[in-house]
Amino acid sequence: MTAVLTSIRRPRLRIVIGGLFLLFQIAMIVRARFDDDRYFCWAPHDSQNEYELILSLDGRQLRPEEVFDRYRIPMTGVDPRAIEHIKDIVRAGERRSAVAASVTLHYRTNGSERRSWSWPQP
């Protein structure tokens, strides 16, 4: 640990680490032009997404608190991140769960028309 900290104190290594860290962000900003998600690319509040998650498990619709336990996000709400982030959470959550639920995401971005997305995808 001490050796790592000592090496980080060296000017060149500090600059390399910091520079790489910044270059990564630049790469993510460029990448955002070709993808729908907005991670590490400084796109705060680029869209307001009103969404509703409807989950069915064994023919039963999950309650809001069950949805929260599953994804750690509210069942309905407004999210200022890209809607792709909600979809990513759903995808990751369902891959992690022992029993996958059937998920329908209804959302409106910036007040536009209502759209739907489902998991697993047909």
Place this chain on the structure above:
Amino acid sequence: MNEAWRSMNPLRCSGTDLPPNLLLMAKILVVGLALKGYWGGLPEVFLPMVPILEALDPAVFRRVLQAGFAIAGAALLLNLRVRVSCMVLGLVFLLAIAASLPYYRNATVYAGCILLLAGLSKAGERPWLLSVQISLLYLGAGWNKLFEPDWRNGQYFEHWMIGILTNPYYEAAASLLPPMMLSMTASWLTILIEIFVGLAVLHRRSIPAAILVASAFHVIALLATHQDFGIFFIAICASFLALVDWPAEVTVRFDPAKLSGRLIHRLRMLDFDRLIDWEMREGPLEIAAGDRVLRGVEALKRMLLLLPATTLFLAILLTGPKWVRWGTAAGALLFFVPWRVSFSRRGTGGSRLEARGGRREIEQIADRRSQKGKRKKGKSQEGQEGEGGGVNLLICYLPASSLQPPASPSSLEPRAPPSPPSPPPAHQLARVVDRLVDSLLLSDDVTGGSAVVADHSIDFRHERVELGDSLARLRTGVVVAGACRSRSIDAAGDFAAEVFPGNHIVGRIDESAESGPPVRARALDGVDAGRIAGGSARSGGRRRLDVGLKPWNPFLPDHEHDDGNDRQLEQAVAFFVRHEEILRDQAVLVHARLERGCQRALNADI
């Protein structure tokens, strides 16, 4: 309280591996994060972005993050291992984000980034990593919005302000204009501001404008949306500290007889960094940093911003209830915005030292003399820049024949070269040198300018000191050159500075090392001056006990042998240079003697 404990004062930001502004920035962030509940909100490993983290125990991971935040945060506040602490804090939040998709927030990412980059910065270096980070934040935000159709046509703003936030004022304003006009204007303004700030923070000269525009932008956004976006508002405001040049030395001059002066007298207690040199004197509040001077309210603002206690207090208020946050943000913006920028060269606030020959005449003579000095070193010597931008004063001694007052102010033609000087009588030379050195010693507030004793008298603040006869006889320039050179004095420019009459000022560093508190001092032509020089002094509430050295060679008694030998004087005056701090204290004290209004307060202070 010993120095080790004092260095752990959370309100101190100097003397660490980080520049004071970066440390203050990091402390503000830590306080903000702690008070806004980010410590408790650190996530377990849950739907991680980096799959490898899934192998970790979620609860243990969270506790490790919390322990890291607590230990590193406490160490940072106590000025212990500040760079490592910053890196740990940054990594805590970046790891938290990597460990949990739902935890991802731009504000948290930003806080983690600037803490990590602050840890990679170092005292004495420009924190360009942070400048680029701030630039990336704004450029990225502006760039991404530029490609969003809903931002370009105003749909985002319209829906957010009216549909989601249901802001009645916005709705009312929008209804007065054509549809989407207000939203489109607001959208494009946001994009343009973000791009402007992103570019402006990369250029040193445009940084103040960038900070001003960005601060106004964020405060207006806070007030209009009623949202501070988590830690973002505090983080972005704190990160502007990384962009500013933190002064190494600041002087605040205030009048303790005034109400504002009494307030500032109290504020001195908050200067735990001892960044500010506090001077009591009559006149408006003044703050001098580098070669800049601000006065009045602008000086007060700058002074408050330089005190870590103020900014930390503001940060704490910004974590308060909604109305407190709004009031603090709006109040801080309105108060700290420089409504009237009144920068001026340092030293222009004092009384003027002018010769009778007229200002332009004096300048002309000074220039001529200065050029001549470059050619003939040893006669009229031009010095180099003073240490730390301190004294920057040239006193030119010209033969009387070249210094007759002009017939009219417009008479600016170069005069005939002076006739060869005749050596002054030894006893007069001693007096003149005494007065000259006295003037030099107490001109520490002067930076920039040339003072030309171009006539038979000098008008000081309240009285006229008749020096001309003596000075005019000081023609060889040898003694003067020695004084100027060793004081590291520069020539050129305008002169307007506070200079105290030499015959009232104690300026002689002593031949005797007699010590005694400099409560009372009377120095006329060097008499009794040794007491001050050899004693302790107190300035701005700080006590200094730092004399005891003697000049390498006796100074005063040797004038009669100085003719043609400037070595002794040069050495002696070099001694003064090394004791500029003492001289400053003397100046303060002596000034208090001159000003009746200040005298009482200062005596009480002493």
